[in-house]
Amino acid sequence: MKRIHIITLVLIAVAIAYMLVTMSKDLTTYDTIASARQKQGKYIHLIARLDRSKDIQYDPVKDPNYLAFYAVDSLGGQTKVIYHSTKPPELEMSERIVLKGKMNGDTFECKEILLKCPSKYKDDPAHQEKELTNKMQD
Numbered sequence: 001m002k003r004i005h006i007i008t009l010v011l012i013a014v015a016i017a018y019m020l021v022t023m024s025k026d027l028t029t030y031d032t033i034a035s036a037r038q039k040q041g042k043y044i045h046l047i048a049r050l051d052r053s054k055d056i057q058y059d060p061v062k063d064p065n066y067l068a069f070y071a072v073d074s075l076g077g078q079t080k081v082i083y084h085s086t087k088p089p090e091l092e093m094s095e096r097i098v099l100k101g102k103m104n105g106d107t108f109e110c111k112e113i114l115l116k117c118p119s120k121y122k123d124d125p126a127h128q129e130k131e132l133t134n135k136m137q138d
Helices: 003-024 033-038 125-137
Strands: 043-050 057-059 063-072 078-083 096-104 107-116
Touching: 033 043, 033 078
Parallel strands: 078 107
Antiparallel strands: 043 063, 043 096, 057 063, 063 078, 096 107
16 A cells, blocks of 8 residues: 555544544433432433423413423432423423423423424324224225
8 A cells, every 4th residue: 555545544534533523522312310410510401201290380471481390200200390481382291301401409400392292103093993994985
């Protein structure tokens, strides 16, 4: 191999390594509430569900940019969530919630909420029967 080929291959390898290191910083993992409490002040992603046994605090007349509710993760950890924006319209119907923000003591200061709604493709006997009837009529 010529010296120029070796140098080119080394430069390409360095460029690829640099890109991988840079891109790996953007990869995120979901934390549990227990691990989030250990990362006080760090920006994290929680995956949880709405604790329907507790009330949602939201009064759009008094303060449309204040929402407070409780979230529970898959391990049973619970935290109060405070979100300084309008309430997502389908919050109560969501199966899971992805919360992006920081832990501040026992409270999660949320910057963004992503709702994971129930799949429209779940097995629904009435819906399947209706589709089967429609196919048979065609």
